[in-house]
Amino acid sequence: MAFNKGYVFRDGGPVPDDNLAAGHPDPSISPPGSAPLTQTNMGYTSTSNSSRLTTPTSSTSASYAPTDSHALAAADQDEKGVAQLGHGQAEVKDLGWHQDPEDVPKPLVGGLPNEDLWLLVRRFNKQMYHVKATPIPPLGGLDLNIADEDEFSPDKLRANIERLYMTVIVGLIGFGKHIARLRSWREPRRTAAFCTAYFVAWAVNLLMPLSFLTIIVLIVYEPSRSWMFPPAPLALVDSKTGGIQSPKAGVLGSHDSVTGAPEKHQGEAVEQEASNFVSSFAHIALSSASGKHEQGDPTSSALDKSVPDPTQMALGGAEAKHSAAGGTPTKHHDKTKQPMEDAMWTKMRPIMHVVGDIADGWERFANALSPTPPFPQEAPRLKLAALLVPAVLGALFTTSAMFMKMTTFSVGFGFFADPVIWRALSWLNREFPNWQKLLELRNTILKGIPTNAQLTITLLRIGEANKAPLPPPPRSDGPPPEHPKDLDHNDLTLDASSAEVHEAIHADTAETTATEEAPTEKPKHRHGSRILGFFKGTTKTGVEAKLGVDKVRAAAGSSHAKDHLGVLPKPEDQVPTGPVDFKARYKGKKGFVFISTSEAVPCVSFTLHSGEGVEEESHEARRPVFSIPIRDIRELKKVGGIGWKAKIVIGWATDKQVADGLEIVDKNGETWRLTAIQLREELFNRLVAMGPQKWESW
DSSP states (O other), X not given: OOOOOOEEEOOSSOOSOTTSOTTOOOGGXXXXXXXXXXXXXXXXXXSSTXXXXXXXXXXXXXXXXXXXXXXXXXXXXXXXXXXXXXXXXXXXXXXXXXXXXXXXXXXXXXXXXXXXXXXXXXXXXXXXXXXXXXXXOOTTSOOOEEOTTOOOOHHHHHHHHHHHXXXXXXXXXXXXXHHHHHXXXXXXXXXXXXXXXXXXXXXXXXXXXXXXXXXXXXXXXTHHHHHHSOOOOGGGBOTTTSSBOOOTTSSOOOXXXXXXXOOSSTTHHHHHHHHHXXXXXXXHHHHHHTTTTOTTOOSOOHHHHTSOOHHHHHHHHHHHHHHHTTOOOHHHHOTTHHHHHHHHHHHHHHHHHHHHHHXXXXXXXXXHHSOOTTSOSSHHHXXXXXXXXXXXXXXXXXXXXXXXXXXXXXXXXXXXXXXXXXXXXHHHHHHOTTHHHHTSGGGTTTTTOOOHHHHHHHHHHXXXXXXXXXXXXXXXXXOOOOSOOOOOGGGOOSSOOHXXXXXXXXXXXXXXXXXXXXXXXXXOOOHHHHHHHHXXXXXXXXXXXXXXXXXXXXXXXXXXXXXXXXXXXXXXXXXXXXXXEEEEEETTEEEEEEEEOSSSSOEEEEEXXXXXXXXXXXXXXXXXXXXXXXXXXXXXXXXXXXXXXXXXXXXXXXXXXOOOEEEEEETTOOEEEEESOTTHHHHHHHHHHHSOOOEEEO
């Protein structure tokens, strides 16, 4: 395996924090009853039974006992990628942050293709907004769980529903298409084998034991899954007939999406489907799709107040239609409107948590059945299979009459034993206040098995432990290719010839050719598009004028105006930065965020110089405006550069991307707000993965 050479960066000069000794950890985040560890105590001890590891730590390691994620990130793995190879230097190594995906070394993490790694990081960026450090060791051994006090916002609901679509809904659609293929008898040998096994087991009263044994085999022996259920592109299978069909997107550009839409990078088609899935909902989905009350957006600003609320416009249209039909005007006379709206928004928080828990559970089961390095490969599958062995034995000795007796007794007990059940629950709540938490799947049979977010932060920590931060996912600025994705016809077990498969995956070729050959008609003048273009130009001029006023107000000392400076970066300002320096603003001043790992205490600091040509710059410009030790960070929160309504208008009028910001809260409760960060997601990922903190998602 050939590895490309990387680049070594200087960490931006010395950081004036000599008063922060390495041997003084913060006692507020040490586990209860444990003595704080200094940096000379170089050991990681796992807190979970799922992976007992004691491995040396890197120089950026924490001063208190980490989670399984920290331990796995610092462990010496048998199969290593480029990011896991120590380069023997104190500086950070660039593995291709600004290179084409084809030029990035492969693999970055052992046992995981780069495309799969970038898929996880890209979805992690959409899911994580706000994290807080917690002193309490997680029960499941892995941090970055969703906090119980996590508040509702439509943008969070959107992210959770998108996760639900990409995991549960797409998985169920795939399962349904496998059932359709079996029932269609288009694959006669496979269907005959299932049919024979079913009716033989039914004849000898062994149907349930056979079912449990089949599940055990599928869990333990991974090759059996492709033998029993041969994979096929989702978009190519008809859910009704089980046969072949033309993808709904017109071309088979992706294998794991329902529509088969083209994609530039793996997983982007499913992500776009999930986004469109959310956008089809009603009022709450409209709020989610438009990003109303987005995480960290300013609550009020002059530009945001001057823009109408599109969700209220939709509600106003519904009320106008109701009034036009002769109904009672709802605005002044309907006393149910406000209480019902309040009740719906109040109930959205538990609904959002339920949706997130379902997606988390599905991801944990998927990562248990198909573990991703560096997590254990065999133990999770054996653990799940062992739980089904008693079910096999019970099914062997349980007759149908006994099963019906137990079922009817359980129904009657649940119906009539309410006083007994409530007394038992009251006793449990009194004697074991957290018994519900202890019985959750993530703390019992799925203990130590990560969600995709927990897997991603572990992978990010691997890069930070070896001072080789993982390159960010490649950007998809251009359109995806229109040609079909590579497909081996010989591997398909569908009842279709190669010619039929070729015709299905190239379904839109004839239509495209006919369109190209058709004579071009003279476009008609559309007054609507002219009017829309006029308003778009006027809005763009108004936005530029408002941002110009903000510059004047910022010079006069307005803090809100300073936060708006640089939110629409000019092309000449978009210079490549990272992984050490990130172009940003602090209190309206241009500068760079530097992450220093070569010092005794790794720090994040903001300076007004770029790190190049330091000799020519003044001593004042080289001095950091602020510097925070990584281990002292207690909270990281992504914030919007402008309000959500203004962001929609600016995106429509200028076709530019808004540069958002990041808030950092230290152990003293002081907040440092950085704005106009060009690589905000990458900076957030480095800060969240570097330190020893045990995070909670808010």
